Amino acid sequence: MTSLFKDIKEFEEELILFSNKFKLTIVSHSKRISDYFEISCFNHLVKFYELNGYTLIVENLQNNQYRYKCTTMGIQSNFSNFVAQKKVKDKLEEFEIQHNLAVQSSHDKELFTTPDISIINKGTVVVVDDYYETKRKFSYVKNSDFITFCEVKNFTPFPELLFNFIGVVNELQKDIINNKTKKSQLTHLSPSLMISGKPNKQTLRIKKSLENRYRVNIIYDLFYSGTQTFSKSRFKNLKTTDEKTIA
Amino acid sequence: MAKETPFINILTYSLPYELSNQIYSEYQNRYKEAKYLIENYKTYKTLEKNLKQLELLLSLSIFHRRVITNLDGAVKFYGTVIRHSEADTIKMGSYDFTLDEKNKILAVIINYNELLKKFSITPDIMEYNETREFLKNIINLKSYLNVNRKGGKTEDNFKTQEGEDDLPF
Numbered sequence: 001m002t003s004l005f006k007d008i009k010e011f012e013e014e015l016i017l018f019s020n021k022f023k024l025t026i027v028s029h030s031k032r033i034s035d036y037f038e039i040s041c042f043n044h045l046v047k048f049y050e051l052n053g054y055t056l057i058v059e060n061l062q063n064n065q066y067r068y069k070c071t072t073m074g075i076q077s078n079f080s081n082f083v084a085q086k087k088v089k090d091k092l093e094e095f096e097i098q099h100n101l102a103v104q105s106s107h108d109k110e111l112f113t114t115p116d117i118s119i120i121n122k123g124t125v126v127v128v129d130d131y132y133e134t135k136r137k138f139s140y141v142k143n144s145d146f147i148t149f150c151e152v153k154n155f156t157p158f159p160e161l162l163f164n165f166i167g168v169v170n171e172l173q174k175d176i177i178n179n180k181t182k183k184s185q186l187t188h189l190s191p192s193l194m195i196s197g198k199p200n201k202q203t204l205r206i207k208k209s210l211e212n213r214y215r216v217n218i219i220y221d222l223f224y225s226g227t228q229t230f231s232k233s234r235f236k237n238l239k240t241t242d243e244k245t246i247a
Numbered sequence: 248m249a250k251e252t253p254f255i256n257i258l259t260y261s262l263p264y265e266l267s268n269q270i271y272s273e274y275q276n277r278y279k280e281a282k283y284l285i286e287n288y289k290t291y292k293t294l295e296k297n298l299k300q301l302e303l304l305l306s307l308s309i310f311h312r313r314v315i316t317n318l319d320g321a322v323k324f325y326g327t328v329i330r331h332s333e334a335d336t337i338k339m340g341s342y343d344f345t346l347d348e349k350n351k352i353l354a355v356i357i358n359y360n361e362l363l364k365k366f367s368i369t370p371d372i373m374e375y376n377e378t379r380e381f382l383k384n385i386i387n388l389k390s391y392l393n394v395n396r397k398g399g400k401t402e403d404n405f406k407t408q409e410g411e412d413d414l415p416f
Contacts (some may be wrong), residue, residue, distance in 0.1 A: 002366055002367070003366070003367065003392040004300055004303070004304075004367075004392075005297065005300060005389050005392055005393070006392075008300060011300075011303060011366055012254065012299070012303060014365070014366075015254065015303060015307065016254075016257055018358060018362055019257050019258055020360065021356065021358070022354070022355045023260070023261065025351045025355055026262070026314065026318075026353065026355060026356070027261045027262060029318055029321070029348075029352060030262050030263055030314060031263055032319055032321075032339065032342065033266055033313070033314065033317045034265075034321055035339055036317040036318065036321040037317050037320065039321055039324045039337075039339075040316075040317060040319075040320025040321070040323070040324065042324065043275050043320060043323055043324040047327070056327075056331045057331060057332075058328060058331045058332030058334065061332060061333065061334050062338065064333060064334055064335060064336070064387070065334055065335070065336040065337070065338045065343070066328045066332065066334040066336070066337045066338065067337075067338040067340065068337055068339045070339050070340055071340075080334075082331070090369055092354045104412060132255070154255055166385055198376050201358075216384045219361055221376070223312040223313065223317070
């Protein structure tokens with residue numbers, strides 16, 4: 001066994017060798033690190049459904065390619081998504097796991113915002129051409145077909161980021177803020193804020209307070225703990241929509 | 248004699264400015280804190296002669312968190328898509344994440360893991376919140392490797408030491 005405490009020179013040389021050998025690959029992919037982080041979170045959510053007994057299907061491949069929607073621009077039908085399905089009492093329940101889809105506000109039908117990841121009823125994306133000044137098409141999901149969402153932030157947590165998330169929850173799912181949510185039949189993750197960075201004492205305190213008040217998840221440190229957080233043994237620690245109202 | 252280039256600079260060389268800046272700032276802050284802890288608290292005095300190890304492991308742990316885990320996430324998502332469809336490429340804007348690209352990243356991850364294994368560095372060494380936790384991880388690794396070298400038991404000796412009351416953090 002080679003010990004880095006005995007052979008520090010060898011360790012350093014090997015690290016430099018590794019760094020030089022793979023520099024080109026690492027540099028070219030590091031330009032997309034934020035996209036990869038969002039993709040990782042999307043993957044965690046897909047796994048969440050798989051571990052909960054759903055069958056997964058990929059929908060809407062474009063020329064045999066999975067087209068990931070990295071921004072809010074574009075019509076949803078030009079991009080791919082996952083469908084999670086499960087038979088419950090002889091009825092096939094189906095949901096779409098979408099990325100960057102506009103969602104109608106729960107307060108005002110004319111308002112929309114776009115969470116990073118949304119869970120919606122299958123086949124409910126609507127396309128209209130009267131949203132913009134021009135005839136440009138706009139795709140969204142009605143609030144009644146919207147189930148839950150996740151916001152993904154590749155940041156170190158800070159208070160304003162956390163409170164902004166509660167603003168989005170209020171706009172899209174006001175019942176959560178009013179603590180009037182009903183227990184759903186099927187398991188979905190409650191609205192979640194997924195953050196890559198580690199919290200400090202203050203942001204831990206805010207997470208605790210917000211999670212006590214509302215049925216939401218604030219998940220920190222996903223760089224390190226992503227796989228564990230969404231593992232079968234741990235996801236019971238996350239809040240889901242089939243729980244009773246908090247209040 | 249020319250001054251040696253710090254390993255963190257070698258690791259971050261040519262990375263996009265924003266990412267290298269995040270890695271570099273975290274490294275500087277934690278290294279400063281670690282040195283303070285080692286110099287002022289007896290719990291960490293044992294690392295006084297291992298500043299080079301501290302430099303390399305700290306750089307590596309930050310790189311692990313901010314680069315390797317995300318590359319690994321992309322490879323895992325590629326696997327999920329392939330397992331559930333006929334797709335062979337993930338398209339992100341104008342960029343095509345193909346099987347070839349996935350394999351290039353996989354080669355980085357495999358070689359990285361082999362490197363860690365060769366030097367008995369388990370991924371949990373990289374898991375820490377506070378800098379002092381990281382220092383404890385290094386102390387445990389050191390004692391594990393010492394015991395192992397002398398032919399003693401391994402697993403039982405390789406665990407976190409508790410009972411540290413003299414910390415200001």
